[in-house]
Amino acid sequence: MTLRLFNTLSRELEDFVPFEEGVVRMYTCGQTVYDDVHIGNARTYAFWDTLRRYLEWRGFRVFHVQNITDVGHLTDDADMGTDKVEAAARDEGLEPMALVERQLGRYYRDMVDLNVERHYVEPRATCHVQEMVETVEKIVDNGYGYVVDGNVYFDVSRFDEDYGYAEMSGMDPGELEAKPRVKEDPLKRNSADFALWLKAPEEHIMRWRSPWSTGYPGWHLECTTMARRYLGATIDIHGGGKDHVFPHHPNERAQAIAATGKELANYWIHAGFLTIEGEKMSKSKGNFYTAREVIDDLGGDSLRLYFASSHYRKDADFSFEDVEQAEAGVERIRRALGRLESAEGGRETYLRREIQVMRNDFTEAMDDDLDTPLALQAVFRFVRESNKSLDNRREVLLEASDAIRKVCGVLGLQLDREVEVDSGVVDILLEQRERLRDEGRFDEADEVREELLGMGIEVQDTDEGFRWTAT
RNA sequence: GCCAGGGUGGCAGAGUGGUAAUGCAGCGGCCUGCAGAGCCGCCUUUCUCCGGUUCAAAUCCGGACCCUGGCUCCA
Numbered sequence: 001m002t003l004r005l006f007n008t009l010s011r012e013l014e015d016f017v018p019f020e021e022g023v024v025r026m027y028t029c030g031q032t033v034y035d036d037v038h039i040g041n042a043r044t045y046a047f048w049d050t051l052r053r054y055l056e057w058r059g060f061r062v063f064h065v066q067n068i069t070d071v072g073h074l075t076d077d078a079d080m081g082t083d084k085v086e087a088a089a090r091d092e093g094l095e096p097m098a099l100v101e102r103q104l105g106r107y108y109r110d111m112v113d114l115n116v117e118r119h120y121v122e123p124r125a126t127c128h129v130q131e132m133v134e135t136v137e138k139i140v141d142n143g144y145g146y147v148v149d150g151n152v153y154f155d156v157s158r159f160d161e162d163y164g165y166a167e168m169s170g171m172d173p174g175e176l177e178a179k180p181r182v183k184e185d186p187l188k189r190n191s192a193d194f195a196l197w198l199k200a201p202e203e204h205i206m207r208w209r210s211p212w213s214t215g216y217p218g219w220h221l222e223c224t225t226m227a228r229r230y231l232g233a234t235i236d237i238h239g240g241g242k243d244h245v246f247p248h249h250p251n252e253r254a255q256a257i258a259a260t261g262k263e264l265a266n267y268w269i270h271a272g273f274l275t276i277e278g279e280k281m282s283k284s285k286g287n288f289y290t291a292r293e294v295i296d297d298l299g300g301d302s303l304r305l306y307f308a309s310s311h312y313r314k315d316a317d318f319s320f321e322d323v324e325q326a327e328a329g330v331e332r333i334r335r336a337l338g339r340l341e342s343a344e345g346g347r348e349t350y351l352r353r354e355i356q357v358m359r360n361d362f363t364e365a366m367d368d369d370l371d372t373p374l375a376l377q378a379v380f381r382f383v384r385e386s387n388k389s390l391d392n393r394r395e396v397l398l399e400a401s402d403a404i405r406k407v408c409g410v411l412g413l414q415l416d417r418e419v420e421v422d423s424g425v426v427d428i429l430l431e432q433r434e435r436l437r438d439e440g441r442f443d444e445a446d447e448v449r450e451e452l453l454g455m456g457i458e459v460q461d462t463d464e465g466f467r468w469t470a471t
Numbered sequence: 472g473c474c475a476g477g478g479u480g481g482c483a484g485a486g487u488g489g490u491a492a493u494g495c496a497g498c499g500g501c502c503u504g505c506a507g508a509g510c511c512g513c514c515u516u517u518c519u520c521c522g523g524u525u526c527a528a529a530u531c532c533g534g535a536c537c538c539u540g541g542c543u544c545c546a
Contacts, residue, residue, distance in 0.1 A: 044546040170474050241546030325495040373485050377493040
């Protein structure tokens, strides 16, 4: 069995073979920290996290770099050079870097609650401008860039002739036309060309020195430069949202090849969108939720299970109801773990075979381009098996719970519950209830149960006595 | 217009030629003092529509309809 990934470059499922045996170098496009992480961003970052954890499950050593963009590139109007970070900072009356630091804090809090692991390196764009300038110099030296009035542009038609530009997106550079709403930069030779370096207008705060002008880098440059800086000339996996299929990734790729003659990445992976009521969420329509509000409402595990329950390349239509469904699924898994870990066990060992079945099914599903919904099927099937198998030896039950935790861990589930209760009081009430039940005073026993429920303690009676969980 | 991807049962969502996974919700049963959880069964001859290929199609071919995204801000 080998892992197969859908490579946007070939539009086919391909066997995944890393450049160096046993090691995976991956780079994914990260957050521009001028605003809060929304659930669409969260889905994509959670997916990279699952991909990375799965590669590790498969035995690879993974170097995963995800950038932090702390400078805003351009907004709608390509000519004006307005910077998103700068614009957001102005709106809030903050210095740009103060805004960045605040948003970065919020970003990390979201990632922690989503159980997205820290990345190997999290390079910041503003720390690498000098290296971006060097990339542009190489591109110009190799004849793929041209300078006009302090600006530098990438010559797409020249690149297309030499290497082919349309491979990933299917977009023919000759047929590219700017949308009517975009004011075409008159300094470009062709519509398909894009900026490598732009001269900063007087009022522009973000500005760096370069051989061509005091200005700022084109927005495709940071990934090209930082991926190579930390992972080497050709990386294994480059990921991003599917909106990057064009123009961002073809341009990154073109820059990298133009600068060094080497392919930037062997596998290009693109994640689908989360929509709301069938429409892409966007700031202007206001139809989006922040990851924070969903996490606060339903918890990180619910969100991770919700994400895992649809395939990463497919668009998914977000609704709170669906996350609530996922929450119920998380509870089902948690209860099964509770049973396995607290049961006394018996003498059987047949559950061991089922553990192996689950692991195999899980791996097979994940090998098929990270089919997490199918992988979940294996988990839930095993949950049912284990619920029926508490007559197995205790060590087997613990193996089973460990297997569930590991497999769910790949999907980013933590499955632990915060318990903050005064166990002394709880124990007294539980004891009291048992006594009342023994005496047949059920009405009073039920009152105690209600009282416990009010404290967040749910009591359940089982064959082996009562059990309680914190809600 | 050009490029890309979709339409599966109440909901979500797998499934690329051979009885439609799995989860959620609902209903019935077992269990229970009751409840919950758990287990068993049902909802489920149907996969947007129309043709075709095949012993056999949600799955392959042809056509239609509908939806979403990208086309230089975007996960």
